Amino acid sequence: MRLDDFDPDIDVEDQGNTGGGGFGGGGGGGLLFGLLPLIGSRFGCGGIVVVLLLLAVFGGLGNLGSILGGGGGSGTQVTRSAPSEGKGATAVCSSEPDKRAACNAFSSADKTWQAIFAQSGQQFRAPGLTFFDQNGRSGCGAAQSAMGPFYCPTDQRIYLDTSFFNELANRFGAKGDFAQDYVIAHEFGHHIQNLLGTSDQVQRIQRSSGEAEGNAASVRLELQADCYAGVWAAKNRDRMDAGDLQEGLTAANAIGDDTLQKEAQGRVVPDSFTHGTSAQRVYWLKHGFETGDPAQCDTFNGGV
Template identity: 70%
Template sequence: MRLDDFDPNINVEDEGSGGGGGGGLGGGGGLLFGLLPLIGSRFGCGGIVVVLILFAVFGGIGNLGSLVGGGGQPIAPAGQVGPSTKGASVGAICRADADRKSACDAFSSADKTWASVFGDEGKSFTAPGLVFYRGSGQSGCGAAQSAMGPFYCPTDSKIYLDTSFFEELQTRFHAGGDFAQDYVIAHEFGHHIQNLLGVSSQVAQAEQSGGPGGANGPSVRLELQADCYAGVWANRNKDRLDPGDVQEGMTAAHAIGDDTLQQQSEGRVVPDSFTHGTSAERQHWLQVGLDSGDPAKCDTFSGAI
């Protein structure tokens, strides 16, 4: 995907290596439920991504959005290397390596795209932040660890990313390519849009009140909507797409479906424990956004998924 260079005014930070810390999830925004079951599958780098969903308090109740779900056991994150750019300028942070540059370009593009969408609809838009870290860090929702995969924290409105995830996406699940990486950023940006629209807090409240979970639960519908929003972004930048980009996105969406991850990690599929949707559902909603470019088409909460 041929994106413009990032805007130097985007909100980007670097926590460096081990920036905030530690092992447990508990600081920051004051977690409502603590740690929900570890549900992820490690994307390569010699291990399995441990992905978790947790809920945090942010003036109401919010959902910490992550890209993947499934089943599996925690594996210690691989050691991180590379120079620290903590406290550096946006330019220095984003140009520290190719993966950061790619993430910043996609983040900046999503920022401009959604600001335009909100402006067209007469809505107020506030940009999120993008935080890089290596190994471990600290978010407004508690500890950030590379084993969690990329995630969005609604408490501080920031996307947290250890870019080693990109290598894992390619080497373990064979979902490589620049658009696959862009999809990661666009999905997490989609969670910010849900936060701005109040959808995240509504879903978290529904989860807390004991609403239906599993394959038809609100958390699944939230994640599928974020996939659709990623497609909306891609549609509105379709003049930047290269041949093969859409297939890269579909390959990534398939690789991180709950059923695929569970089958690979546990040898069976348990729909009652779904958190993100099946591979087919994730591909479908990404395609809805790609085809329409219309956020209104991303209503995953009405009717069947």
């Protein structure tokens, strides 16, 4: 995918390796219904969040169709998180090829969703991007590479250990730059959901219902983030190369709950799904790309 270089004004920081470990810290509550709703998950691979035995894939929280509500033609106000202390985006993003690629995708998603929000007259607040190496810290608690990429709604930041990209290619067979871009676009989708209130809705469901119902709500949230990733790609299809979409679909197929459960435990337990099957993830990523319309990503009122 031929993306522009990142905007130097994006909010990016690099924690390096802060040491420590464990799932301690901030706004998360219990491991399953605290960490899961807040930290969302891991992009997919070994991932679905370690907490759920490699069952969580991507993370964050979201929104459904309200992105197109609220008409009016007035321009949207854009606000950004306070810049991180230390190195600026240019220094951090230029330090390694994988970080530059992640920053380029993050910046592209930022511009794309800012424009979508502006069309509907809604206020957009850009998230931040934090790199870490093995161990880091987030507003949702500890950040660990085993968790995979995740979005923390507490501080509105995406967390990424770029070593995940190697795992994505080598363990899950999802090679190519677009597979990596899909990871960033999915996590950015969770930020959109957080801005629009879907994340809060899902957390309320998880707190007031049984495990099966809470998991089902999580699945719909994750599939919507996949669909939002497809919408981002559709808005940038002029920058895509032949084969890019297939790279993303291959990644989505590799990180479905059913596929990961078979790999991890040799059997599938549908009631424990938190991110959707491989077929569902492929469908919603492709659906977002084919429609290019966030309103078509309502996984909560439509079938999954």
